[in-house]
Amino acid sequence: MAQYTTEALIIGIKNWGEADKIITLLSPERGRIKAAAFGCRRPKSALAGSLQMFNQVEVQVREGDRLDTIRSCSLLRAYRIMSTDFAAMAYGSFVAETASRLAIENFPQQDMYSRLQEIFEAFGRRNPRVAALAAAYQLLEYSGMQMSYQYCAECNRELEGDGGFAFDLGGALCRDCAGSRRRELGEYGVLAYSGEVREFILQLLELDWHSKPSFTVSGRTLVAAEALLLGYLRHIFEKPLKSLEFIRQIG
Numbered sequence: 579m580a581q582y583t584t585e586a587l588i589i590g591i592k593n594w595g596e597a598d599k600i601i602t603l604l605s606p607e608r609g610r611i612k613a614a615a616f617g618c619r620r621p622k623s624a625l626a627g628s629l630q631m632f633n634q635v636e637v638q639v640r641e642g643d644r645l646d647t648i649r650s651c652s653l654l655r656a657y658r659i660m661s662t663d664f665a666a667m668a669y670g671s672f673v674a675e676t677a678s679r680l681a682i683e684n685f686p687q688q689d690m691y692s693r694l695q696e697i698f699e700a701f702g703r704r705n706p707r708v709a710a711l712a713a714a715y716q717l718l719e720y721s722g723m724q725m726s727y728q729y730c731a732e733c734n735r736e737l738e739g740d741g742g743f744a745f746d747l748g749g750a751l752c753r754d755c756a757g758s759r760r761r762e763l764g765e766y767g768v769l770a771y772s773g774e775v776r777e778f779i780l781q782l783l784e785l786d787w788h789s790k791p792s793f794t795v796s797g798r799t800l801v802a803a804e805a806l807l808l809g810y811l812r813h814i815f816e817k818p819l820k821s822l823e824f825i826r827q828i829g
């Protein structure tokens with residue numbers, strides 16, 4: 579069986595069997611990897627220490643017919659805030675789960691990987707709720723499932739002021755296209771998309787993780803941008819994210 583070594587971020591962990599775990603990793607060269615870590619819930623396991631959520635690791639993986647196996651793992655970097663602050667952990671789990679659903683297997687994800695590393699690194703210095711929202715909008719840009727926010731998905735015109743939004747059309751709609759879709763499908767055929775929300779999403783997409791946060795946002799705009807993102811993720815994943823339950827508990 580082939581064996582390979584890669585650097586990766588740990589973006590999902592699930593208990594499995596008696597003492598094992600299934601680990602989801604994001605690798606720059608191989609995209610999403612799912613592999614079993616046998617015995618890693620035993621206290622003496624050599625894998626137990628480094629195979630923790632959000633860690634950056636180097637893993638040696640043996641490819642299997644049905645399941646790959648982690649042979650060894652060494653820690654490159656732990657993002658401490660994610661294991662000491664409950665809010666950072668909850669919102670970080672949402673970011674990791676979003677990355678895990680968006681990433682593709684056997685496909686290089688260098689950009690998504692580098693961005694996720696910057697995000698994890700900056701997480702403790704920012705409001706975790708806004709950081710998670712910016713992270714998810716940015717990760718979508720690397721997934722091939724990004725939406726159009728600034729230009730009408732129907733006629734390509736640049737939006738001014740308020741418009742509409744439709745997931746199945748790929749994002750924003752100008753006032754005219756939103757109007758004609760509303761006439762065709764009724765009020766529920768188009769979601770609300772205000773100029774403020776659009777400006778805010780564009781700021782999130784541009785957010786530089788290395789510098790200090792420089793914008794403020796009203797609660798209403800934040801909630802609207804979250805609703806739009808979560809609605810779209812539900813639309814493409816066809817099931818809710820598990821980490822949202824975790825966030826609700828800290829709400």
Ligand SMILES: [Zn+2]
Binds near residue numbers: 730731733735753
């Ligand atoms: Zn249009």
